[in-house]
Structure formats: structure tokens, C-alpha cells
Amino acid sequence: MTTGTVGRDVLTVHELIWAGDVLRPRCGDAGLEDEVVEWRRSVNCPECLRCTLPPSACLR
Numbered sequence: 001m002t003t004g005t006v007g008r009d010v011l012t013v014h015e016l017i018w019a020g021d022v023l024r025p026r027c028g029d030a031g032l033e034d035e036v037v038e039w040r041r042s043v044n045c046p047e048c049l050r051c052t053l054p055p056s057a058c059l060r
Ligand SMILES: [Zn+2]
Pocket: 013, 014, 015, 025, 026, 027, 028, 029, 045, 046, 047, 048
């Protein structure tokens, strides 16, 4: 699993999935301009953890 943070919020670790050729948080909690940074940390974003659908179905 790829995990990381988005934009200026470095405390919330999302599950990252590929959307086309870019990594996006699984919960969709990011603007297109927000920088996604990969971390080796466990996911703590409740929205990402709650989503049990296939990643492609989770992107909003
Ligand atoms: Zn998330």
C-alpha cells in the first residue's frame, strides 16, 4: 500500500492510489494543485480507512 500526505496537512496520512498518472488520496481529499508526498507511515485518515470499495470507486 502506498500512503502519504497531501498539501500542508502533514498529520493526516492517506492511502494513495493512482488516478491516471498521478497519486491521489483514496478519500479524494485534495485539490488538483495540492502536492502529494509519499510517506512510510500507516494510514490514519478516517475517510480512507472507512472506504472498503475498490479504490477506483472511492475517488470522487
Ligand atoms: Zn484520506
